[in-house]
Amino acid sequence: EVQLLESGGGLVQPGGSLRLSCAASEFTFGRYAMSWLRQAPGKGLECVSTVSGSGGSSYYTDSVKGRFTISRDNSKNTLYLQMNSLRVEDTAIYYCAKLLAFSNPDAFDFWGQGTMVAVSS
Amino acid sequence: DIQMTQSPSTLSASVGDRVTITCRASQSISTWLAWYQQKPGTAPKLLIYKASSLRNGVPSRFSGTGSGTEFTLTISSLQPDDFATYYCQQYDSPSYGFGQGTKLEIK
Numbered sequence: 001e002v003q004l005l006e007s008g009g010g011l012v013q014p015g016g017s018l019r020l021s022c023a024a025s026e027f028t029f030g031r032y033a034m035s036w037l038r039q040a041p042g043k044g045l046e047c048v049s050t051v052s053g054s055g056g057s058s059y060y061t062d063s064v065k066g067r068f069t070i071s072r073d074n075s076k077n078t079l080y081l082q083m084n085s086l087r088v089e090d091t092a093i094y095y096c097a098k099l100l101a102f103s104n105p106d107a108f109d110f111w112g113q114g115t116m117v118a119v120s121s
Numbered sequence: 122d123i124q125m126t127q128s129p130s131t132l133s134a135s136v137g138d139r140v141t142i143t144c145r146a147s148q149s150i151s152t153w154l155a156w157y158q159q160k161p162g163t164a165p166k167l168l169i170y171k172a173s174s175l176r177n178g179v180p181s182r183f184s185g186t187g188s189g190t191e192f193t194l195t196i197s198s199l200q201p202d203d204f205a206t207y208y209c210q211q212y213d214s215p216s217y218g219f220g221q222g223t224k225l226e227i228k
Contacts, residue, residue, distance in 0.1 A: 035217070037217075044208065044219055044220070044221050044222050045157075045165065045208055045210070045219040045222075046219065047215075047216065047217035047218075047219075050215055050217070059215040059216075061216065095164055095165075100167070100170055104215065105153070105212040105213070105214065105215045105217060106170075106212055107155035107167055107170040107171075107210070107212055108155070108157075108165075108167060108210075109167050109170075109176070111164035111165060111166075112164065113163075113164060114164055
């Protein structure tokens with residue numbers, strides 16, 4: 001079955017940086033757009049960023065534009081999220097997720113287990 | 122951005138009940154709507170996509186209807202495993218807006 005395994009979360013001070021990774025397996029990674037979503041403690045879900053299967057196009061929610069960069073290495077079946085200039089309000093569980101079909105946008109049919117990012121001084 | 126509004130925010134029900142959750146979009150999204158179930162400490166799971174298509178492996182007691190701006194998720198006969206939080210999500214635009222969630226509690 002499809003597996004998505006996030007890593008790279010942790011505690012960071014405001015203004016700091018983190019790089020999240022998501023290792024994918026059991027599907028043809030390069031054919032599917034992938035997304036990073038987040039969920040602040042006790043709150044709802046928000047899509048942070050999406051990248052096309054080729055990596056040639058991407059989408060960011062307004063609150064992270066200019067601070068976060070999504071990328072992928074299809075040779076390594078890995079998705080990344082580089083997070084710079086982190087703010088307290090970025091504190092959340094970050095999930096990577098696979099789109100249901102090849103097209104973007106679409107529903108998310110598989111999610112990783114999540115990695116916690118805590119931004120605090 | 123397209124805003125998604127779910128109701129109710131909390132729903133108390135008993136095993137065997139039929140329950141319905143509503144999701145409204147701020148503009149038409151055709152049938153580009155998904156429903157997810159999330160249990161504490163775990164990632165969301167896709168239940169329904171394209172408003173009414175049941176994902177493989179999801180019990181048939183779950184069903185979805187709607188198009189345009191109004192959508193519903195119905196659970197025909199609640200089972201103990203169904204008590205969780207449910208989210209709707211639009212994918213008409215890449216902003217992928219989610220509803221605020223409906224927590225289904227045991228009465």
